[in-house]
Amino acid sequence: MLFPAAVFLLIFLPATIAVYWTVPARMRIAVLLVASYAFYLSWNPVYGLLLAFSTVANYAIVRAIPDSPQPKRLLALGIVVNLGVLAFFKYAGFLSGAGADLLGWLGADTSGFDGLDILLPLAISFFTFEMISVLVDTYRRDVRVGGFLVFATYKAYFPKLVSGPITRYRELAPQLLRPAPLTFERFQSGLALFTLGLATKVALADNLAVPADRAFADPSAVSAHVMAVGLGAFGLQILFDFAAYTTMARGASRMLGLELPLNFRYPYGSASPSEFWRRWHITLSRWLRDYLYIPLGGNRKGRLLTYRNLIITMVLGGLWHGAGWQFAAWGALHGMFLALSHALRGRFADPSPVLRFCGALITLSAVYFAWIFFRADSIGAALDAIGTLAALPSESPRTLLLAPLAASALILASWAMPWLAARARELAARDIRLRPVAVGGITLACWLVAISLSRSSLAPFVYFEF
Amino acid sequence: MTGRALLTCFGYVALLALLAVGADRLIASRVFQSPGELVPAYRAFQEPSVSVKLHDLEQASGTFDTLVLGNSRTLFGVRPDIVDRVLADRGIAQRSFNLAMPTVDVRFWPRFMRDYYDRPAPKRLLLGVIPRDLDARNVQAVTQMNAFFASSGFDNRDRSAAWRGAEEWRSRIFTMHGRFNEVRRAGIGGLLRGDGLAPPQIRVSERGWGQFAPGVAPSKRELAEQARRLAVRSGSLRLAVGDEQIGALRQLDRWIRARGGCLTLFTVPVLYDREPWGTVEVRRAFERTMRAFVRANPRVGYLDLGPRTEDEYGLADFGDGDHLDPSGAGRLSRQLADALAEDPRC
Known part of the structure; x- marks a missing residue:
């Protein structure tokens, strides 16, 4: 169901808004959850199970992290689960194709193999990043995840589910519990x-x-x-x-x-390229900064390592957009632009x-x-x-x-x-x-x-x- | 408090919707000569008559025993209502639909039947063929074919009933929705003058049969002059039979036989054929090729109505040189029905 489709504009959105504001306040979040799943299932009912599985698995881990004696292991498990699902659905075809190319280059006969062809679940890149952010924030004790209903709605919330913005739990969860009142x-x-x-x-x-x-x-x-x-x-x-x-x-x-x-x-x-990434896809940029660039060392370990970190971050950011060498090249180019921009920053301060x-x-x-x-x-x-x-x-x-x-x-x-x-x-x-x-x-x-x-x-x- | 705010908000949306509908109708009345004549935008194909025809097909209930395929000559030439009536008079009950589309050739139909046609398979496919259908150099047909398979109508073929219903509803509320490609044809000057875009040149009647819109067909005097010059002419072009074209005929035959039906090919009479393939040499080569094809594929029927019956048609039966008008279409449809009644294959 695309936003410009009539079924969304004439039926789904008006009905959701009407029901949402008509039911008692405590039930509004449930309305959003049901609407969000209906929105997602309209695309492919089978992959609704993936969304539900990912929600339950992540919820179990984020609830266990604060009281666990080994929270780092749980965090690692959560990240592996999320990246594993993403890797399977998004990169298995790309990696198997690249592997076949490599084998072919080494002389093996791979002529009958075209790589795996797996249908990409809608929104998987976006909700994987959101789940990693909530796992890391929970580990860092920046957030404490509350009830399952809020967590599931945060993850599936239909307006941002498919193409962002990539929201933080602490940005959206409090609003889900207490939305601003309806005013004209x-x-x-x-x-x-x-x-x-x-x-x-x-x-x-x-x-x-x-x-x-x-x-x-x-x-x-x-x-x-x-x-x-x-x-x-x-x-x-x-x-x-x-x-x-x-x-x-x-x-x-x-x-x-x-x-x-x-x-x-x-x-x-x-x-400058740095300014561009502060103004383009802002929520992705801040995710890459907070959960990739800074953990890699950011700009704290000298100039060369800063450039390396920028390039690694942007190459991975490129691959997040799509499983293909062209996306890696796009990311690498932006990594190099950012490194250059970083190197010249002092000369053009004002x-x-x-x-x-x-x-x-x-x-x-x-x-x-x-x-x-x-x-x-x-x-x-x-x-x-x-x-x-x-x-x-x-x-x-x-x-x-x-x-x-x-x-x-x-x-x-x-x-x-x-x-x-x-x-x-x-x-x-x-x-x-x-x-x-x-x-x-x-x-x-x-x-x-x-x-x-x-x-x-x-x-x-x-x-x-x- | 929320209840009142909600009512205010929905009242506001209703007011905006009313204003939008009013403005839409106003613009549409300036842009189109007949703004109400449309099919929903999500069903738009490469040609308005195709959109109308496939819309009608989708709206039609029940099954069709015979599907008439081909290009514009078949589109104008075969009236399903007459074919069915003549066969019913001979005790054969059947229901047919004319699916022929302008400019496409035989290569279009196997993919259309496989990827688009989602109704129960008919008992018979009746495919109108002309010389250019078999020629490997027919690039115009490829353009049409590609445009069809890249169109929104084809893209949206598998959408849910709710999705389609909503899109149709929107198109009825907002006449201008999804018609930007048409509006562009009007040009700014035309829009300012309020000329109004003319309706499509082909009017699709009941069950897919097409006619020229009023004023489109040439006068009978022009037709007579052209016929004198072009009806019997020689040329250096030779028919270059394409493997893809012959392969498409075989694929279509396999498709229908796998579903228990049969394929019958037929030709349509012409007054004259302006195309490069309209020469005496090419027409003869075409006839030879068709006869060889049906000899090699004995399960495929072939009703060579064109050359066999051309003498029976006069100026009054043609809309232009190679398209029949309603009276000619009536005559051909009766002849076709008679031939089908005697065809033992289906």
Whole structure:
């Protein structure tokens, strides 16, 4: 059940909200749990068992950790269980294929073996990271997990289940127990966020997918111009697609009296790779920082080890996105960008606006270069795409000239948006009566945009595949 | 307190929905000449007539004994209601549906039957064939075929009833939903002038039979002139029979026989054929190839109605050079039914 599907918009979400606010307050969490499982089971009933098993196993471990004489062993067991399930479902095909390649390279006959083909359970990457965070936080005594109902609902909570944001237990559990009361202002704001996300998805992301798909279907067979346009479109598609999902998740949650964390803050205006990762998929970045980079040693053990830690963290972060060498390459590139950014940090402590703009231009170019690996079907396809783009100066000089202009416009728009949003908030605060009408107008406009600019197909969200 | 807030919130949603519906209807009346004529967006295929036809097929209850397959010549040429009526007069009760789709060739049908068609198998597949169907160079058909299997209608074929119901409901409430590809055709100038997008050129009638929309077909005078020039002509192009095409016919035969039915091929009369394959040489080569095919596959029936009956058809029976109009379709459907009644294979 995708958020833009009519069954979600016309039946599931209104029914859930209506029942949630109609039942007595103590039963609301149960409504959310039932709705969340219904949401997940609508995709594949069998894998609902996996979700339930993972919930029960993790709950048993997190409850045992605080009173255990050997909490570290329990933590290790919990991490192994979670990563084991993830490895089986997500990486078994990739690893078996890589193993077969290696054996073939060593001379063994692997011609009849194509690797294991296992259907990836929806949301497994997201709920695995959330479970590891709650295990580690429990071990560190940062949280103490309460009742099973709260834990199970935290894990399965439908707005964020499939594509995040990756929430911490302490962020969501207290809200599940005591959601903010239903008020018209909160509901109106939640609906506005939801429709804004919907309009972004169907009007922008889905339409940008067309040139991107065309370019990457066979990167060696398209012209440099088509490739350049496709890459430009993909960078925007993935931003709008993922940000739209998060915005809808936050809007739906707000209508249920819950607040989910922000996941994007105009990332294409970032002046350095470090800043980019503080503004892109924020909840993943902080997870990688807190549960991978810092435990690896972070920046505490000298410059070289810091760079190593950054690269390891980002390669694993890349592989989290998908089981393929192209994702590892994407992560490695970002690891190297971050290491470089770290090395140069001291020299540009307080950059002027011009220098900041130059930094943003370089960062955006680097991010876009890395997107080639993220979007391509394989390393070979990514290299084909780069080869095609290399012909741009001779094949399509106009596109080559337009690219920096488009990048500059994107950066300036990313800088202008927060400023415009702040002015709009000031204006709304000045005239309190204007607010409901303005929010209603924006919601209606987004609604109409979502209807009028939608294509006939219901394209899945890019991050559903992870 | 919560109860009142909940009512306010739902009242607000209802108000927004009403405004959205009003605006949607207003926009739709400007964009489309007949805004109410649509199939739900999730069933959109590569061509509006295909969307309508497959929508109708899905809505139809019961089973079909005969499925008529082929391209636009079959789509325009076979009227299932007449075929069934003639057979019923001869004591053969059957129900047929015209599934023919514009531009596709024989390679389309095995995959369509395997991956899309989910109703009980018919007793007979009746496949209309033309020379380009067998030619390995027919790239236009490949484009159509790929577009079909990449369409949202194909993607969404296995969705649940609740999912489909909700999508259909949304399309009825919001006319503009999912029609951006159509709107793009209108152009900004057209939208500002309020020209309105014309309805599709092919109107699908009962049980899949198609007709030209009013004003689309050429005049009879133009037809006569074209027929004089093109009806009997020579050319240097030779029919290049493709292995894939012959393989597709065999696959379709195996598919239907595995389900206890049979495959019957047939041809449709033309006034003239403007395509490169419309020359005397290619048509002869096509006839030879078809006869050789049915000799090698004796379980496959072949009703060569085209050349055998072409003399009986006049200008009045054609919508354009190679598509029959309703009267011609009626004539062909009666001839087809007569031939089927005498065919012992099914």
